[in-house]
Amino acid sequence: MLCDVCKCNDATVFLTQIIEGKMQKVNLCDACSKEKGVQDPTGFALADLLLGIGAAEEIEKGAPSQKCPVCGFTQVDFKKTGRLGWSVCYITFAEGLGSLLKAMHKGTEHVGKVPERAHRAVQLNDRMRKLTENLQKAVQEENYETAASLRDQIKQLEGELTN
Amino acid sequence: MDLASVMSGTGEWLRAEGPHNEIVISSRVRLARNVRNRAFPGWGKKQARLDVLEMIKSRVEELPEMQESFSALMQDLSAIEKQVLVERHLISREHAAKGVGSAVVMNRRQTLSIMINEEDHLRMQSMRSGLQLKQAFKLVDKVDTSLENDLEFAYDPRLGYLTACPTNVGTGMRASAMLHLPGLVLSELINQVVQAVNKIGLAVRGLYGEGTEAMGNLFQISNQTTLGEKEDEIIARLTKVIETIIEKEHDARQVLLQKKSNTLSDQIGRAYGVLTFAHAMSSKEALNLLSIIKLGMDLGAFPEDRRFSIDELFIETQPAHLQKNSQQKLNAEERDHLRAQIVRDRLKLFPKPDISKLAKEAGNGSSPPPENNE
Numbered sequence: 146m147l148c149d150v151c152k153c154n155d156a157t158v159f160l161t162q163i164i165e166g167k168m169q170k171v172n173l174c175d176a177c178s179k180e181k182g183v184q185d186p187t188g189f190a191l192a193d194l195l196l197g198i199g200a201a202e203e204i205e206k207g208a209p210s211q212k213c214p215v216c217g218f219t220q221v222d223f224k225k226t227g228r229l230g231w232s233v234c235y236i237t238f239a240e241g242l243g244s245l246l247k248a249m250h251k252g253t254e255h256v257g258k259v260p261e262r263a264h265r266a267v268q269l270n271d272r273m274r275k276l277t278e279n280l281q282k283a284v285q286e287e288n289y290e291t292a293a294s295l296r297d298q299i300k301q302l303e304g305e306l307t308n
Numbered sequence: 309m310d311l312a313s314v315m316s317g318t319g320e321w322l323r324a325e326g327p328h329n330e331i332v333i334s335s336r337v338r339l340a341r342n343v344r345n346r347a348f349p350g351w352g353k354k355q356a357r358l359d360v361l362e363m364i365k366s367r368v369e370e371l372p373e374m375q376e377s378f379s380a381l382m383q384d385l386s387a388i389e390k391q392v393l394v395e396r397h398l399i400s401r402e403h404a405a406k407g408v409g410s411a412v413v414m415n416r417r418q419t420l421s422i423m424i425n426e427e428d429h430l431r432m433q434s435m436r437s438g439l440q441l442k443q444a445f446k447l448v449d450k451v452d453t454s455l456e457n458d459l460e461f462a463y464d465p466r467l468g469y470l471t472a473c474p475t476n477v478g479t480g481m482r483a484s485a486m487l488h489l490p491g492l493v494l495s496e497l498i499n500q501v502v503q504a505v506n507k508i509g510l511a512v513r514g515l516y517g518e519g520t521e522a523m524g525n526l527f528q529i530s531n532q533t534t535l536g537e538k539e540d541e542i543i544a545r546l547t548k549v550i551e552t553i554i555e556k557e558h559d560a561r562q563v564l565l566q567k568k569s570n571t572l573s574d575q576i577g578r579a580y581g582v583l584t585f586a587h588a589m590s591s592k593e594a595l596n597l598l599s600i601i602k603l604g605m606d607l608g609a610f611p612e613d614r615r616f617s618i619d620e621l622f623i624e625t626q627p628a629h630l631q632k633n634s635q636q637k638l639n640a641e642e643r644d645h646l647r648a649q650i651v652r653d654r655l656k657l658f659p660k661p662d663i664s665k666l667a668k669e670a671g672n673g674s675s676p677p678p679e680n681n682e
Contacts (some may be wrong), residue, residue, distance in 0.1 A: 232462035252536015255468025
């Protein structure tokens with residue numbers, strides 16, 4: 146197979162990229178891959194290589210010069226490695242990641258397995274929402290006895306949630 | 309359990325027992341998980357990785373599925389040992405490059421292997437012989453659920469399981485099957501199939517080698533996306549596509565038998581001749597010739613009871629497997645010589661191809677009906 150760039154040497158480096166959800170393959174010879182910086186991870190955005198051309202730019206769009214406040218991960222690190230620092234990076238870089246994930250996956254929301262713990266958290270959050278609504282209602286109706294009891298329940302639930 | 313006793317047995321997934329085993333060598337499903345509020349392995353400092361390792365390893369070893377298991381820190385394995393595990397698909401190439409802070413735990417049957425601190429804190433994979441993606445998922449899902457009792461995984465209600473690489477976020481699941489497709493390769497239909505499959509969000513690649521070149525006519529097909537689709541939906545979709553490919557492969561073989569039976573007989577005869585008499589053989593040549601013998605066996609040219617000895621050679625002729633029993637590292641020339649010797653010894657009592665059986669197969673016409681994998 147010939148190199149897609151120079152079209153004269155045999156290809157030895159094979160890239161598969163996903164661009165806007167479509168898979169694209171690029172075959173390069175040794176010389177061209179070096180020239181394009183494919184074999185030098187610092188010179189070539191590995192994020193682009195792994196996630197499709199434009200991935201590194203995409204993440205920059207959302208959060209200019211943003212840095213994860215806790216782990217110190219930056220968009221430059223993402224550009225270099227195509228990997229994130231820790232789970233909180235998904236929030237820090239949410240804006241840029243959003244369109245990236247959209248292009249990469251079938252949907253934008255998880256519909257698969259939910260861990261047991263998250264199930265519980267969802268239930269607790271639901272209860273919290275109901276209690277808060279009832280509390281507001283009780284206060285409006287000047288039903289202070291109920292309100293006090295609801296406040297206690299909310300406090301207890303807050304304790305459970307932080308655990 | 310030590311590595312030697314793991315390696316002395318062939319992995320259960322290699323035993324060609326599962327459904328569609330004449331074409332689907334194995335099925336595997338892996339899940340990626342990370343512990344909440346900890347840096348991913350690639351970003352965390354050494355101490356952070358060691359902390360996560362300590363937190364996870366004992367819990368993995370205590371799993372009921374890991375009662376008889378082999379467990380090792382990556383720095384305690386030699387380069388050859390790591391490579392042997394890679395060749396058996398028990399660890400990834402990336403994991404083999406890891407040292408302090410990473411580990412691997414696998415069960416004796418080699419149906420479950422868990423990498424700690426690979427790209428994610430946990431990479432759990434289950435392997436089965438033949439087309440059994442559903443069953444492989446069932447096991448790894450169960451393991452995931454039991455680990456979740458003690459470990460809190462990084463999970464977001466909207467994005468699902470959070471992984472180091474955004475390509476895995478959501479289910480964190482990659483389901484794949486290894487397919488032997490000599491019929492489609494010989495009839496030059498393989499590129500069409502690869503392109504069609506790529507278009508529907510699944511990935512096909514040669515198992516060994518790169519790009520479209522697939523040594524041993526072995527291909528791996530897997531899901532590309534992990535977000536926005538349920539695990540069982542992904543598996544059902546993948547299974548359906550694989551069943552279609554199986555049909556296409558059967559069809560291609562029938563056409564070859566009917567229209568190119570001379571070429572086919574010639575290829576099988578040559579493969580047998582070279583494997584039986586050669587004194588130096590590269591791993592690529594061995595895989596390609598063994599693939600033809602395997603095809604010959606599927607078509608009736610060799611007795612069925614010899615199947616396992618051929619399947620075993622696919623693994624036994626890999627570079628690290630060749631060297632695991634020798635004292636020092638062998639150079640390429642020594643390996644090629646040893647490889648040819650092992651193959652010759654194995655084929656010494658192997659019957660000659662019975663080409664008349666091929667013609668009989670061709671007379672049958674239709675391909676076997678697809679089995680139901682429920």
